[in-house]
Amino acid sequence: MNEEHEVLEELVALYAAGSLREADAAKAREHLGMCAACRADHRELAAVAGLIGYAAENDAAEHELRLTRIKRRLLRRIGGDAARATDGAGTRIPWWQQARTAQFAFAAALLLAFIAVLANSTAQRQVHHAEVAVQFADAQADSAALAALRTQQQLAAVIDPEARRYPVPGGLIVARGDRLYLALTHLPAVSKDHAYQVWTLPAGDKKMKPGTTFLMNSAGIAFVGLPDRASETVVVAVSIEPRRGSPAPTTKPLFVAPLRS
Amino acid sequence: MEDIDALLRLVRARDGAAFEVLYDRFSRLVFGIAVRMLGDADTAEDVVQCVFLKLWNAPDSFRGGNFAAWLARITRNQALDHLRRRARRQTQELAADLPDAEHLDDLIASKFQARRIRQALAEIPDEQRLPIELGFFGGITHEEIARRIATPLGTVKTRIRAGLQKLRHSLRDEVAI
Numbered sequence: 001m002n003e004e005h006e007v008l009e010e011l012v013a014l015y016a017a018g019s020l021r022e023a024d025a026a027k028a029r030e031h032l033g034m035c036a037a038c039r040a041d042h043r044e045l046a047a048v049a050g051l052i053g054y055a056a057e058n059d060a061a062e063h064e065l066r067l068t069r070i071k072r073r074l075l076r077r078i079g080g081d082a083a084r085a086t087d088g089a090g091t092r093i094p095w096w097q098q099a100r101t102a103q104f105a106f107a108a109a110l111l112l113a114f115i116a117v118l119a120n121s122t123a124q125r126q127v128h129h130a131e132v133a134v135q136f137a138d139a140q141a142d143s144a145a146l147a148a149l150r151t152q153q154q155l156a157a158v159i160d161p162e163a164r165r166y167p168v169p170g171g172l173i174v175a176r177g178d179r180l181y182l183a184l185t186h187l188p189a190v191s192k193d194h195a196y197q198v199w200t201l202p203a204g205d206k207k208m209k210p211g212t213t214f215l216m217n218s219a220g221i222a223f224v225g226l227p228d229r230a231s232e233t234v235v236v237a238v239s240i241e242p243r244r245g246s247p248a249p250t251t252k253p254l255f256v257a258p259l260r261s
Numbered sequence: 262m263e264d265i266d267a268l269l270r271l272v273r274a275r276d277g278a279a280f281e282v283l284y285d286r287f288s289r290l291v292f293g294i295a296v297r298m299l300g301d302a303d304t305a306e307d308v309v310q311c312v313f314l315k316l317w318n319a320p321d322s323f324r325g326g327n328f329a330a331w332l333a334r335i336t337r338n339q340a341l342d343h344l345r346r347r348a349r350r351q352t353q354e355l356a357a358d359l360p361d362a363e364h365l366d367d368l369i370a371s372k373f374q375a376r377r378i379r380q381a382l383a384e385i386p387d388e389q390r391l392p393i394e395l396g397f398f399g400g401i402t403h404e405e406i407a408r409r410i411a412t413p414l415g416t417v418k419t420r421i422r423a424g425l426q427k428l429r430h431s432l433r434d435e436v437a438i
Contacts, residue, residue, distance in 0.1 A: 013422035018337065019396035019403045048429045050330030052397045053337065054378040056293035063302060067288050070309050074284065078277055078317050232376060 005035075012038045016045035061227040164230075168238075168255040175230035175259065182224040182238070187216060187254060195243045199253070200228045201235035208237065213245045234259055265328045272320045280317055288313070290329060291336045297398045298340040308339045341400040381431040389424030392417050 008031045014020050015028035032039050060067065163176040171184035187196060198211035214224045226236070237256040239249045271279030291312050295305035312335055315322065323331050382390065392406045401409075407417040 010418055010422055013425055014403055014418060017393060017396050017421050017425055019392075019401070019406065019421060021402045021404075044429055045425045047327065047330060048425055048432065049393075049397065050327065050334045051378050051428075051432075052382065052393060053290055053294040053333030054329075055382050055394060056297040056398065057290045057379070059293040059297050060289035063292060063296070066302060066306060067292060067309070070292075070306055070313075071281070071284050071288065074310060074313050074317075075277060075281060077314070078280060 008035070009038060009041070012042045013045055016042050016049050018049060061229075064225070064227045166236075166257050166259060168236075168257045170254065173236050173257055173259070178229045178231050180226040180228055180230045180233060180236065182214075182222065182226065182236070184222045184224075184238075185216070185220055187222070187238075188240070190215070190240050193243050194240050195245070196222070196238050196254070197241040197245050197249075198224065198226060199235075199237040199239065199249060200226065200233050201237075202228070203232050203234050208235070208249070210245060210247055213241065213243070230259070269320055269323065269328075272317065280313075283316065284313055287329060287332050291332055294333055294336045294398070295340050298337065298400060299343055304343055305340075308336060308343065311339050312336050337397065337400070344400045378432070381428055384431055385424045385427050389420045389427065392421050393424045396421065 008028075011020070011024060011028045012032065015025055015032075020028060028042075032042055160174075160176050163174050166173040166175070168184075170187045171182065174181045174183060182198065184196075190196065195213040195215055197213045199208040200211055201208050209228075211226060211228070212224065214222050216222050226233075235256060235258050237249075237253040239251050239253040241250055265283075268279045268283055272283065288309060292305055292309050295308035296302055299305050299308070312332065315335065316332075385393070391410065392403070392412075395401060395406045395409065396403065399406075403417050403421060404414060406421075407414040410417070412420075
């Protein structure tokens with residue numbers, strides 16, 4: 001191997017790592033087009049570089065609700081496509097109906113134009129109020145649907161025969177797949193300034209990590225989905241803390257449950 | 262890998278449920294990369310949406326290999342576009358997109374869980390991991406990395422290369438290639 005080739009090998013490695021400016025990346029590509037050995041090296045290094053993203057996967061743990069919201073938005077967006085795909089070729093509208101539809105559309109457009117001409121500021125205000133009302137209703141529906149979805153997921157976890165269950169005073173910790181849930185009842189009452197707070201110990205760590213706070217519902221039950229991965233969590237604990245949560249436990253935990261035997 | 266292939270076949274047939282399974286499995290990876298690169302959860306949200314819409318609209322753009330690594334690459338490239346738009350208002354030069362990889366990751370992914378990959382990353386010496394992660398998540402060139410960590414350019418190049426080779430070696434120990 002000559003010195004020039006060694007320089008190119010280094011360039012190829014930097015290209016695989018994605019840290020070259022475009023002009024140097026073009027040089028690396030040109031060399032890869034001519035050198036089979038470097039092509040093989042690059043193929044492996046680039047594959048490894050793509051996996052570096054896993055270093056950040058845990059950064060998403062505190063954004064579970066956001067991810068659920070994105071999912072709902074995506075599913076709504078693709079919903080039409082998916083439905084059209086199941087329709088096959090779709091339903092053909094006969095030409096006379098198309099014509100009727102066109103006539104109706106034309107008449108509707110005329111009517112709308114007429115209304116627009118007559119519109120005054122009062123009407124505009126009404127439209128604005130209507131839009132706000134629709135947005136508000138949509139937000140309420142979103143929030144209700146999200147709550148329903150979460151409850152369904154939590155219930156599914158509790159009744160899933162495949163889920164692993166860890167009894168704790170006042171209920172269960174449930175591990176379903178890589179998700180963790182708390183299903184609790186009969187916890188000691190808390191004052192209005194306090195809440196229950198979850199603590200988790202990630203594998204390999206020595207310090208408990210502060211988690212979400214929660215309250216019992218009016219029936220005295222709490223279902224809580226934890227953002228932590230079951231496979232990477234070795235201990236779950238719950239304590240009573242100030243309502244907004246605490247960075248470190250301030251009371252003796254209600255329970256401390258190891259998740260592995 | 263086989264179940265990913267089956268899910269992708271279903272996505273190509275416009276199966277929303279299969280798409281949802283892929284989202285559940287990989288959205289944390291995609292969001293994690295985006296939020297670390299951009300430092301802003303709202304823009305990261307846009308990136309997640311773009312990446313998964315790309316998956317839905319053009320599932321054939323994944324041409325085999327490790328699906329997670331492919332998603333990571335397109336996420337990184339998408340986030341890099343955002344960083345480039347920001348940088349236009351500044352003067353910083355950003356790195357080129359991550360190149361397409363082929364099939365080593367095919368072998369890796371079928372055997373490895375995310376945890377094992379993170380463990381392999383953690384085993385790289387800090388002095389090598391830091392410039393690699395700065396390049397990946399910061400989307401910056403090795404010249405810029407050298408400037409930021411106040412290290413000679415030649416040393417940075419050597420460390421990036423050595424770190425990637427070590428990572429490859431570490432993953433290879435577990436997988437027969």
